[in-house]
Amino acid sequence: MRIESELLKGEKIEKILTPHPLSFMHLQAVWVYILLFGIFLWWTANLSQYSELFNPWVSVLSLWWIGLILAGVVISLILIRWRYFFLYLVILSLGTFLAWKYNYLSTGSSLSFFILIYSICISSIIFLGVYIFIKSHRYIITDCRIIFKGGVLRKRERTLRYDKITDIHGTQGILGQIFDFGTIIPITQSGFGLGSDQAFAGGGIETRAKRFGIFGFAGGAKEVKIPRARSYYELHGVHPY
Numbered sequence: 001m002r003i004e005s006e007l008l009k010g011e012k013i014e015k016i017l018t019p020h021p022l023s024f025m026h027l028q029a030v031w032v033y034i035l036l037f038g039i040f041l042w043w044t045a046n047l048s049q050y051s052e053l054f055n056p057w058v059s060v061l062s063l064w065w066i067g068l069i070l071a072g073v074v075i076s077l078i079l080i081r082w083r084y085f086f087l088y089l090v091i092l093s094l095g096t097f098l099a100w101k102y103n104y105l106s107t108g109s110s111l112s113f114f115i116l117i118y119s120i121c122i123s124s125i126i127f128l129g130v131y132i133f134i135k136s137h138r139y140i141i142t143d144c145r146i147i148f149k150g151g152v153l154r155k156r157e158r159t160l161r162y163d164k165i166t167d168i169h170g171t172q173g174i175l176g177q178i179f180d181f182g183t184i185i186p187i188t189q190s191g192f193g194l195g196s197d198q199a200f201a202g203g204g205i206e207t208r209a210k211r212f213g214i215f216g217f218a219g220g221a222k223e224v225k226i227p228r229a230r231s232y233y234e235l236h237g238v239h240p241y
Helices: 023-047 058-078 081-100 109-135 175-178
Strands: 013-017 136-143 145-150 158-161 165-171 182-188 193-209 211-227 235-238
Touching: 023 058, 023 081, 023 109, 023 136, 023 235, 058 081, 058 109, 081 109
Parallel strands: none
Antiparallel strands: 013 136, 136 145, 145 158, 165 182, 182 235, 193 211
8 A cells, every 4th residue: 555655664554534525615615606506597597587688698698797707706805815716707708608609699598508508517527626636635644643645736745743743723614513524733833733814004194285295104013823724734624523
């Protein structure tokens, strides 16, 4: 076994843990929203009482763009990563091009059907990517250290001996309490397992009189160390907790 070949002499594996799929709900939400919104759009354009408003394909296309763009902005602001906004933008642009190329820009009904099929395909691809990413994580617990492994295109690995750990931080969300999974972050004296949140406050005043001007500015910042690490450097969403 490849893992056993990486062990030290006399080292024994106690347990091998992997993240629970629901622990990456922020990634799962990306494809779930695309799928649900595609179904909603098809239902609205064909079966709802407002279906007549979506007879023009422009109405369907506009609602699709607005729905995904707003979702991309919200997700990006919450996670502070604009990659999700650009991902939705690429999905919309590609879908619009394919709909134009294969003549689905004719009626609202035909376009909504195309968007439904397209959403199912895109969601399946993203779901597969998320699944592969989650399964790439391995946390190997031995009798003397923890081996963290993770990454798909870029493999990452780090080891942490028990004698280096000074504190343990654990968290469980609502889903974690229901399905018995949670995140455990080992903290070392060197700062491994710690991140920082910063708060800044400032103010300024400017006074002008003819050719003379006075400008003043005062500010202060506070940094707070909090337990935080990348998913492949912590026991992320492990089950059982």
